[in-house]
Amino acid sequence: MDIKYFPITFITEKSDIENQISNSVVFAELFKTNQTTNLKYYLESTQYGYTASALPGGTHKLVRITDIKANGVDWDSVPFCNCENDKKFLLKKNDILITRTGGTVGKSFIVKDCPEKSVYASYLIRLRLNEKAKIDFINMFLNSYLFWNQIFDLKSGAAIPNVNAEKLKEIKIPLCTLEEQVEILSNKLFFEKKNRVNILYNLSYQNSIELNNQSEIIKNLRQAFLREAMQGKLVNNETSDGKTGVDLLLEIQTEKEKLIKEKKIKKSKPLPPISDDEIPFEIPENWTWCRLGELIDLVSGASFSSNSFAKNEGVKCIKITNAGVNEFIETDEYLPKDFLEKYTSNVVYHNDLILALTRPYISKGLKISKCPLSYDRSLLNQRVAALRVNNRLNNDFVFFVMKSDFILNIYKSKFKGIGQQPNLKNDDVNFLTFPLPPLDIQNRIVSKLNELMKHCDDLERSVIESQNYNEQLLQQVLREALEGKDEVENENLKLVAEDSPMYSVSKDIQKNCDTGDMAILAGYIIKKLSTQNSKDFGRVKLQKMLHLVEYHCQLSSELKYQKNVAGPHAWELEHVIEPKLKSLRFFEIKKDKFGATSKVTYTPLSASNELTSLFNREFKDQAESINNLLNKFQDKTWEFCERISTMYAVWNNRLIRKELFTDEILKQDFLAWDDKKKRFIDVLDHTLEWIRKEKIEPVGFGEYIDKK
Known part of the structure; x- marks a missing residue:
């Protein structure tokens, strides 16, 4: 069977x-015997x-x-x-x-x-x-x-x-x-075989859970980009002509008033002013808050008789079934061609935004999408709306805002606890508060978001491929196991942290270091690396190099590393090691503030001349491997060190816990470390390549690095 x-x-x-x-x-065995x-x-x-x-x-x-x-x-x-x-x-x-x-x-x-x-x-x-x-x-x-x-x-x-x-x-x-x-x-029968098959299933299950987690991380990453865009934090907000969001809004209002006077459009009912309570976050000075209804024309759907629909020819009709989350779902629903002349106020055009009014959101998000070219000049059915964006705006900018959790959460809050299916009215759309930047900035934001979303698409595609492959693999190994094969070849479901040519694990401690040893090591790192780029060297770079030296050269110390914005961080550096550097007259340590940021500088004192001999004496068996590692970072910036240290940590964390991973999973772990890590999204492949090229792959040594 x-x-x-x-x-x-x-x-x-x-x-x-x-x-x-x-x-x-x-x-399966009984059927055979x-x-x-x-x-x-x-x-x-x-x-x-x-x-x-x-x-x-x-x-x-x-x-x-x-x-x-x-x-x-x-x-x-x-x-x-x-x-x-x-x-x-x-x-x-x-x-x-x-x-x-x-x-x-x-x-x-x-x-x-x-x-x-x-x-x-x-x-x-x-x-x-x-x-x-x-x-x-x-x-x-x-x-x-x-x-x-x-x-x-x-x-x-x-x-x-x-x-x-x-x-x-x-x-x-x-x-x-x-x-x-x-x-x-x-x-009692077939115990070993049952155990082996369940192990295979559990490995696949762990992989599936991990891939689902990665999908959630990508979803959160998309929203993080959208939040930054809406708050004016994603791109430079300067404009060449000095125009503001207020100027743009006035241009739109002036144009509308002109069209009303010319009787080309009807006057719409006035929108209420925006109260302070409706403003959720600060925006740049050259932006403005407005109502969505000031920026769009809202097209309503018509009620068509079910007898009017056909499956083969006519005018395409957009129904609520076409309104997907961020994607338009094409179907075969047509109305008679002469309906275009009869229902002129319900015509939808290419790039109009399509919004479901009944059950407007599901677990995946708000049901908002763009009308595709294949549906240009289609007719809109009831319970769906089309948002026609003013031509003075970037249509995609409005679409990105509508896809954000900011809009979704407004609707979720409105319908929370009502105990019935949500239904949007026209006012629920027109009254939405909307952050409006000048057109130059809209274009800049859309360009940047397209670039960032492509990265997310690539990550997501990789996860989906892995999910499909994992499912196929599970089918294969279970079929082989149930059909009675003694050995199931399935390297993809092995724990990568088990011994293999590519991922060896080592827990051997090369040296136990007390605080005196770590002070000498820290002083040596400062002396060796700050001479190349003294302006760039500070506490951040020292933290990252200490982490890399300790974990890669397999030293054991009293430093307890935890997750921090800039990567692995040990409280003991500032509060234990640096005081020793001062008391031993190695370095004077000064912290200077520059606005919202600060920089720690290390000025050599008299005893710093002894650091090299002290290091060679205390770390005589490890000096070669430590120097080999430090030499790779001689001309590197603190941001480069942050990037390598963080990637090393997430990679090592997975080895410590014997968890399945791929390069895509490592990149997603890196981005999930802290929201500010997304500034490195373009260089994550290079980061992994550099670690491998320089032969400093982690080996699962040390403690797992987690949040406090």
């Missing part, structure tokens, strides 16, 4: 899936359920599909029905109920206990076993992929999945005596 793993929508708990896989191993029979061999009878409406009171309890939960049936909440002839439908202990239709087709439930007068609804089939079967043996089979693969075959091609009693009875099952069934249920 061809056995395939596939996700079952109503089996989602990891432990339940592991149980299904373990059961599958057992029955035992004769095959049909399920009816073990059945006394099958019976469809009773057709009746649920009532608050009646003669019998009526258990339905919806009453069967993962932890059983709460009989107190099961409704009643009136059943005069109940002989065929009465339930008793160890009856098995199987759903025969709907999204849970094939799901089984063993009746352990029930009220004396209990029957079951018509969408269920009751199996009653004969003396040849142990209930737990049949239950094990009904919860294995050997059963599900046959159910899947039965329901394939059906518009509404369903299984009837006759088909159920013909399902193939191994022929086992009662004695064999008892031995199978002892859980």
Whole structure:
């Protein structure tokens, strides 16, 4: 039998899936060693359920599909029905109920206990076993992929999945005596094989969880870029002509007034002024806050009769089903061509923004998209709106703002706790507060966001490819394992932190360092690196070099590194090591402030001349490897050191925890370290290449670096 793993929508708990896989191993072996029979061999009878409406009171309890939960049936909440002839439908202990239709087709439930007068609804089939079967043996089979693969075959091609009693009875099952069934249920058979297959599943599961986390990181990264753009922090806000957002708004208003006077457009109702409470964040001085309705024309949809629609030709129609999250979903819905002349106020053009008014957002975000060229001059159906952006604005800038969590959260807050489906009115769109920069800055922002979003798209594409590959790999290894192959070749699901030519792990400590040793090491690093670029050398660079030297050269010290904005950071440097540098007369340490930033400088004192000899004496066995590492950073800036140190840390963290990773995962870990790391997004590939080229890959040494 061809056995395939596939996700079952109503089996989602990891432990339940592991149980299904373990059961599958057992029955895969039994199909090879035992004769095959049909399920009816073990059945006394099958019976469809009773057709009746649920009532608050009646003669019998009526258990339905919806009453069967993962932890059983709460009989107190099961409704009643009136059943005069109940002989065929009465339930008793160890009856098995199987759903025969709907999204849970094939799901089984063993009746352990029930009220004396209990029957079951018509969408269920009751199996009653004969003396040849142990209930737990049949239950094990009904919860294995050997059963599900046959159910899947039965329901394939059906518009509404369903299984009837006759088909159920013909399902193939191994022929086992009662004695064999008892031995199978002892859980002693095929233990090693079950364990091996579950290990493979768990590796794939860990990989899947990690990839899902990476998808969430990318989603958050997109929103971080949008937040910076909306707050005027993404690009330079200077303009060549000195124009402001207020100037732009006045131009739009003047143009509208002119068109109203010329009777080319109708005067719209005035929009309320923006209160201080509606302003969520500060924007640059040359921007302004306005209402979205001042920048767009809102096109409403018409109510078309269902008889008007066709599937093949005519004018395309945009319905609420076309309104996706950030993407337009194309369908085959057409209206008569002459409707274009009849419904002129409902015509939509290429690049109009399409917004769902009913259920405007889902878990993925706001249902806002751009009308594609293929839908130019289409007609808009009811419960969808088109936002036609004023031609003095950058259409994509407005689209980016509408895609941001700023807009989504306004709507979520508005409809929070209403207990009904959200429905937007025109005012809910027109009254939105909107940050408006001059056109030059809009263009600059759109150009930068397009560049950044492309990076996110590339990362996301890589994650999706990995997810698809992981799924294919899981299919392969489970099929091979269930079909009885002793060894499953699957390097992609191995833990990369296990010994391999590419990723060796080393925990050996080369030297235990006290605070005196670390002061000498810190002083030596300052002396060696600050001579090349004294203006660039400060505490940030020293922190990163200490981290890299300690972890890469495998030194053990009292420095406790934690996540900080600029990378790995040890509190002890400033509060323990630097005081020693001063007391030992190695360096004078001074902190200068420059506005919001500061810089620490190290000025050599008399004893600094002794640092080289002290270093060579205290680190005589490690001096060569430390110098080799420091030489690679002689001409590097503090930002370069920050970048290498942070990438080294996220890579090393994964080795320490023996976690799966790829280059894309490392890059996403880097970006997730801190929001300010996204300024390095363009150079992350170079960062990984440089680490490999210089042969300073981490080896899993040291402590895991995490937040405080």
